[in-house]
Amino acid sequence: MDLSLRNLKEVQNQLRRVLESLNDLPVTDSNQAELLRTLKQIEDEDNEMSKLKNAFEQLEESGEKEDSPDAVLKKIAEIMEESDVVGAFEDEINRIREKMEEGEEDEEEMEVVSATYSKKDPITKEDIKEPVKNRICGHVYDKDSVKEFIQMNKANRMAIYQCPVQGCGNKNNLSMDDLAPFPKFFELCK
Ligand SMILES: [Zn+2]
Numbered sequence: 001m002d003l004s005l006r007n008l009k010e011v012q013n014q015l016r017r018v019l020e021s022l023n024d025l026p027v028t029d030s031n032q033a034e035l036l037r038t039l040k041q042i043e044d045e046d047n048e049m050s051k052l053k054n055a056f057e058q059l060e061e062s063g064e065k066e067d068s069p070d071a072v073l074k075k076i077a078e079i080m081e082e083s084d085v086v087g088a089f090e091d092e093i094n095r096i097r098e099k100m101e102e103g104e105e106d107e108e109e110m111e112v113v114s115a116t117y118s119k120k121d122p123i124t125k126e127d128i129k130e131p132v133k134n135r136i137c138g139h140v141y142d143k144d145s146v147k148e149f150i151q152m153n154k155a156n157r158m159a160i161y162q163c164p165v166q167g168c169g170n171k172n173n174l175s176m177d178d179l180a181p182f183p184k185f186f187e188l189c190k
Contacts (some may be wrong), residue, residue: 005057012049015049023096047085124145124147129143131158133179143179146176150175
């Protein structure tokens with residue numbers, strides 16, 4: 001029994017180490033989903049481990065002696081079934097999850113290029129009618145124009161269709177998901 005408890009503590013120490021290294025990893029667009037999945041696995045394991053450890057402790061405290069290893073396991077399974085013990089690292093995991101979920105924007109958000117905007121859509125060079133702003137680089141396009149631009153590039157299976165503003169540092173392909181309506185544009189136009 002003692003040995004098992006020690007093993008469980010060792011497993012928890014390992015979980016803690018995995019958590020620490022997970023916490024140190026930079027979160028990007030491409031690894032965010034995977035990191036969150038990994039974190040979820042650790043959370044499940046943490047819950048399971050904590051329940052198991054708690055069940056062992058309860059059994060020891062009760063002083064009940066089961067006659068066979070099978071009976072011990074059965075008893076432990078019963079305790080775990082009813083257990084509402086939360087994972088030992090629950091708070092830590094929640095904190096890391098929050099950080100991961102917002103991490104993406106921190107990494108990618110660039111300094112907004114200028115406070116005043118050209119009235120012209122960078123793709124068609126015509127006046128913008130329905131402004132949408134790229135949350136990554138801050139550039140503004142006409143919604144229909146950029147939508148068509150993206151569709152055309154996808155239809156032609158182009159590998160690269162980045163922000164068309166000259167000198168823009170945003171290396172992501174354009175995506176409607178990164179664009180948000182920007183009604184304030186008309187006030188800020190030069
Ligand atoms: Zn841009």
